[in-house]
Amino acid sequence: MSATRHIRFTLNGRPAAAEIGTHETLVDVLRDRFALFGARESCGQGLCGCCTVVVDGRAVSGCLFLAAAADGARVDTIEGLAPGERLDPVQEAFIECGAFQCGFCTPGFVLMTKQLLDENPEPSEDEIKHYLSGNLCRCGAYPEIIEAVRVASRKRKSGG
């Protein structure tokens, strides 16, 4: 496990580089080299969505995605979603709707919701459930999350 390599990528809009072990996952590298903790490992098997990271515009399970494969890619994490004071409408909606309890699953749900609304600005309840079915929330905040997706959809439409 000692093989290493050098990777360069764009991290939340800025150029980034790291010396990584070829066995390391994207979550390992974001956490250990960049102190980004929003994507977090839970199941480690691609089943819960807590480790969601957006690579080249596509949501991936950061716990399974080898960091080496991010070489040359554009990587976006929850921390890049609202770098300033102003939150993304999806984040605002999650707060307003109380769409989390412990918050461990929340970055994954927020990123997936943003992707969903980018693809489908006014999803039906069934489409929401389908799109978010790969994300788990043990606190069971699902009804509030569905509500937050709707509220976020309205916020994005009204530009606020």
Place this chain on the structure above:
Amino acid sequence: MSATAKAGQVGRSLPRLEGRAKVTGRADYIHNLRLPGMLHGKIFRSVVAHGRIRRVDVEAARQVPGVYAVFVSDDIRRVIANPYYGPAFHDQPILAEGKVRHIGEPVAVVLAEDPHVAEEAARLIVAEYDELPAVTGEVEAMTSNVIVHDVLKPAGTFPDLKHLEGRKGTNLALDFHLRRGDVKPAFATADHVFEHTFRTQPVMHTPLEPFVSAAEPCDGTLTIYTASQSPSFVRIEIARLLSWPENRVRVKTAFLGGGFGAKLYIKLEALVAALALLTHRPVKISLAMDEQFFTITKHPSTFRIKSAVTKDGRITARECEVWWNGGAYADIGPRVTQKSGFTAAGPYDIDNVAIDSYALYTNRPPAGALRGFGIPQLVWAYESHTDMIARALDIDPVEFRRRNLLRDGRPQATGTVMQDAATGKVLDRLVERIGWGRPFDRGQGTIKRGRGVAVGFKASIAPTTSGAIFNIYADGSCALYCSTVDMGQGSDTAMAQIAAEVLDVPAESVRVVHPDTDVTPYDMATLGSRSTYHMGNAVKRAAEDARAKIEALKAELGLPPGSNIPLPELFRRKYGMQAGNIVGIGSFVPSYASPDHDTGLTPNATPFWMVGGAGAEVEVDTETGHVRIMRLINVADLGTPINPRIVETQLSGGAIMQLGFTMQECMEFADGQLLNPSLADYKIPGMRDLPARIENEAVAAVQQSGPFGAKGVGETATFGVSPAIANAIDDAVGVRLRELPLTPEAVYRALVKGGR
């Protein structure tokens, strides 16, 4: 003690104070912790359920480049002379010594700077065992020749366990008995006698932030960072293990990524403490998801319940025998056995009650508290039983409940008179919401519909203590120091609201300092829905104390009473500059009377009662056994909510969790192995598993002794879910399931066997 909220801070649906940190991924969890020079530990675990350890060969692991050290139990003894821990019994070794007692028991640990290296090396450890026969069932454990612990070692903290000291040849870790009236003549003269047995399965909390603890040694002190619901207990227990005074052990927590009763007492804390002392370096252990299944589970149970009933539907006697499968180490199981034993006969007014509740050791992973402290297992049985009696007597199940319901002013099985327990209201609101008695679509063809209700109740854990400090700084800003752990239930927000209500300031302006035993005062633990009531009262008193001190300072400075001089000005007048503090303190210990050892009776079993009911409307596919939940209604008495919105999410979240335990979750064991320790095979509820509709309601109620009329809510919505659904299935297709989970296979098999 209850004062109605006037400042408008209590009763407000304030979004969680930490909302921004959580949606931006910046919330602080122990999971994120990095310490300079830190080593990562990986645990090597037993693959047999019961056996003598013949040999543990760690040489190959030691040789792996990057491995710092490998330790077994002998090494632990170099720093902890008697390495056995536990809240009720000192029965659990930090690493297995001589014997392993369950699958997945920690046997050795590898330390390395790189966690991947530690994991690789741990795979190279070889252990050989002389396998022993294992005992796995709770009823079987009562009489089995297989004994899990040679000698019982009660911790001494609980007086009712003292008599078990030194006992040999038994798997019984506690027997609780309650005798009220006399059941014998009541059964002998009864018009009808009903007896049924119900079972629940092993399940696991599955917090998405798996167990994680770190320890950092410093000159004669040790700091433990841990995702724990009980930082005060951790300090006391680690200090005991090390024979150190409490003030040399510091325990800090952060937000927890879920707890649900899993992260209580000692889990990894004793291990990381020993490892840090052995290596003189910070050590962190983060469990992988699969390891959680070997760490703590929910008690599987068997419950035999028998009732004597008159022909007009009055229950005159009830006999309850409950066996709790506590696994290989007692954890808090004996407390689950006793406390839930108080209410095993259900929320009914029954003159003659006999309850026997047994905590058993078995060779299964340990079982502890899980959101309800045994109550969901009991309600599952007694509310299924209640419906079965009603149906057999051809009495409407709601009407049957109304005839027997235990109401305020009447003594409960322990003899404690019910107070502020809205059993009637909860049932009424359920019935109204579900439209009981009104015709509804019963489905057609192979799709059949049915409805069911269930009501359960719980005594709070007692006696327990909470303390709080309210600190006002010289610029008038303030902070609340309390050891309640916010694991998602919203306690930071609720406590800030309570303090803010007293001081008449916006709750958003109250900073809540997270548990740190060097800073925040003692709190028994965040468990059993106790915090809102216990810590809420302590916080209220601390804030009131601060308010009184403000008034005293005004008087000291010659200001007229009620003067509205701004706080910064008050401090400047006192100290001549921006300096000083006003510190309010508060603590709360409710009254409680231990039950009599022989009769289980007590005039004061609990500081408050929690009441929760569920109503379910289901659709059963008779060709596949598949059950769709069309509607799930949760109604609860939680006193007067501090934060109605958060309370609702607690009800809804608790019900969804219990829905998992009802419909799908089950740890599958075969040939001593756990087959599904992974989210791939152990399915917790996802978006697709939600009921078509879920509704929650807190009935209008007041807990007189609670802070601003409030009491706990975290567990309430778990009570009624399982039996309400089983009752609805029976209503739909006439089959009765007596074992959880209610899988399509179980429903289908029951249908094949034939309904009523």
